[in-house]
Amino acid sequence: MAADRTDPVVGTPHGAVRGRYEHGIAVFRGIPYAAPPFGPRRFLPPEPPEPWDGVRDAGAFGPTAPKPPYSEAFARYLSDPVIPGDDCLNLNVWTPEPSPGARLPVLVWLHGGALTRGSSAVPVYDGRAFARDGVVLVSVNYRLGTEGYGLFPDAPANPGLRDQLAALRWVHTSIAAFGGDPARVTLAGQSAGAISAGALVAAPQAQGLVRRAVLQSGTPEAAERDKVRRMVRRMAGRLKIPATAEAFAAVDRDLLLRIQAEVGRLSSPVLGGPAFGIVVDGDLVPRDPLRALVDGDAARGVDLLMGWTRDEYRLWLVPGGLVEHVDRLGAVALAGAMARCHCGHEVPRGYRALHPDASPAELVGQLVTDHLLRAPMHRLADARPGSSYVYEFAWPSNLPRLGACHALELGFVFDTGETPESARLAGQGAPQELADAMHSAWVRFVTDGDPGWEPWDTAHPVRIFGDGAPYTAYGPRDPEVGLWPAVAGAPDRADGAHAARSAELAATVRRLRRSVGARLH
16 A cells, blocks of 8 residues: 555555654554464464454554563663553564565564563664664564463463564565565564574574574573473462463463562573573474574574673673672582583683682673573584674673673664663663664664674674774684683784783683583584
């Protein structure tokens, strides 16, 4: 359908939708890509939405998936709007030209939140800047927590991931009418959204739907089935019901969320308690996604942009006062981190040699960050040289003690630093020039696959986005080294000090590898 400048109207396979022009950008919110996942559809794979007659209004965000609120400590830093309603499998589109002839690159965004929180309605994810720069931005809601990732004997696994696949298929069949090119789709996400994006890139059922992928602070992984089962069983024990989908479906939804929050209170990346996660299911996820991407032929034509923030762990530890708690525990905390990362005593010893002034919390945080992010991303980039680009976000928040923490880069990637929600993490006065640099790099990658620095090779180039102009740092040249150090090297040069530090890092990481063994290979 034609779009006029007052109210853009676009046809989809299920009916027409009317959006709004905002600052010259056509915005469509709350478009259903699947039917409401409740009643007889609860805990089942998504089904197509019922077609509608006439023109459906798409001026406001649709309902968000059921989720517990953040704790008061985390709510200071993270925004998580709640929009009531059952029709929560919906998405939003920002486009500069809602017409089939535009054929613009498309970025599909999967929000983070540990698969238990978050939504596409978070203001930090506003897609206006991407659309302003010629990219069609699609952001997606999907089922969370028990509804999306509960593991039951009487229901298929991974319904939340299946929702995301349904949204990708909707993009493939519908996005051309909004001005997008279905052959140039980049799937992107942060944290749990990145883990989901990696799983979908590796999934046989998603082949051909994605040309590029962006993994921000999350790597492809499959959770241990027993860990997810423990989460469900503990909830069932609290509720005094069988651990089945049928029994859970009969529980009041608010009570279910309350019990989920109580049982999952120790499920942070550092603590490693029972948690929801994507599991190998023999269907959508036939094998561990990281192994499929590293060892197999999965998604060989897909370009990757991936990276981490320098101080990921500070968002996991600072809000709840865990920094002080971990520091008090000292050696006990390090022992817990060794168990979490499946490593021996030489690993924290090596970290201590590299960072002699670091506190126990800093050592634990960097150890867990390497285990969860840097090492797997290094493996992934090594397996796909020439088509992988790696970055580190190193700008420290203006708020005390957060440093360059988990999720801080989002306002810079989306160029939404002016929103109060971005300031919750960044503080006031975040540098616009850094947002310009990061956002433009993402736009370039989505558009033609080149973010503006060299792809991964034996020199280990990592683009550093921090104070001042971005620069490229290079890791140790030693081929045995498998971990990227927490401290980046000198910008675009190999002076004597950097060479000596590279040699020191190489020797230390060889020791770490011998201790960690096959888990980092």
